[in-house]
Amino acid sequence: MADRDIRVLVVEDEAIAAEAHTAYLGRLTGFVHAGTAGDGHSALRALAAAVAAGQPIDLVLMDMTLPDLHGLDVSRRMRAAGLTTDIIAITAVRELHIVRGAVAAGIVQYLIKPFSYATFAQKLVQYRDFRLHLGSQSAMTSQNDVDQAFASLRTPTELPRPKGLAESTLGAVIELLKLQTVPLSSSEVTEQLGISRVTARRYLEHLADTGLLDRSPRYGTPGRPENEYAWRR
Amino acid sequence: MADRDIRVLVVEDEAIAAEAHTAYLGRLTGFVHAGTAGDGHSALRALAAAVAAGQPIDLVLMDMTLPDLHGLDVSRRMRAAGLTTDIIAITAVRELHIVRGAVAAGIVQYLIKPFSYATFAQKLVQYRDFRLHLGSQSAMTSQNDVDQAFASLRTPTELPRPKGLAESTLGAVIELLKLQTVPLSSSEVTEQLGISRVTARRYLEHLADTGLLDRSPRYGTPGRPENEYAWRR
DNA sequence: CACGGTTGCGGTCATATTGGTCATGGCCGC
């Protein structure tokens, strides 16, 4: 399962958008464009046909606004038909109840239009990793294994800047770390920027929490291990 | 939505387990036990009745092994009936091949029996936070908002660890041993991870004591026999 | 065959150094 390409069906009524999605797909390794459907009913037919042909679809890129059915309805009908095909929702609509319904319908990712190629790629790569995770182990032996698999669907998000962090200091820390080729510890940042260790640590921790920095302990020296931080590429 | 208690239906055929779950629920604020069902069909009836009574269920704690239907079937029927009720699956280890199906059925969390109260509480609190996240804003305004909402459902649990053991070091040791096909000695772990022998031994001993690793002496070389550790499958 | 010597890891301790928290103090806008 994990070592063949992921067959993707694009469901999108606007031809230009559908072509754009298909083009984006082509730039990613591990994915194959397996067809395009312009409305809900033809999407369901295409899915059934793929199953009948012995080449089932693995993933649907589903626009939520379709001429005949709502994307959520299509998803529900897929579930009712017993399909476990994964779905990534694409929508311009940001209403809450849609998101709630999406979770219940087993939608794995949610893309808001308009999106850049980078965002698109990130979501799909994450999905690919999720499949690899599931495929690589024959059995999950612990709660932790399951949590890891679920976590691979999670996107690193930028948290809003919390109280206590100043814009300018944050910028300085980011600039410094972007220039480095090797990870820096909090005391090294302290030296370079002329700020206190406490302050440096506060900013580094925040950036690590939001996923902009990688954090890992530095072993080898006596004393408590020192965390080192690196700009994530 | 966010400011009233979350109504929970427990679906579990073994009375003792059902009572345990209910008792666990009682210890958490923000949740109300709204009933118990012993099999799939009565669960579906209870859900319909709650809707009819104007007090719909918000969350189902669903055991996967039920006398009449499989938990996944119950979930699919719920979706087919148009219910967007959220579901947390509870299952024993050997049924883990259905994780894929669970994701597609819109199951938000996955608990492996037997679980501690701490694990149970963490999953439910995560779910509560997810609802709060959604409830606090009238609309999702950005990709980032949606990502955060999804992320709050998908953060991994922390392994329980005594004082003196660091989360990241523990994770590194576990990951290293999971990758091995042959057992490793503490000095081999020392080399591979770049940590000291004392530290490696401390983590290996902890993992062996908690049953995650198998430990056995390695004979044949001069000197005191060396313990070797292997990930328990 | 027996018995002491050698060897290298098991186990423990004190030590080194950072992580993390709190109250304090300066600076800026109102």
Place this chain on the structure above:
DNA sequence: GCGGCCATGACCAATATGACCGCAACCGTG
């Protein structure tokens, strides 16, 4: 002048390390 915001120093807690001793299996020599 005053209140909020953010950096700081001081403090305690956490955790990896080196050193040290003892142990348990191999290895010679008698």
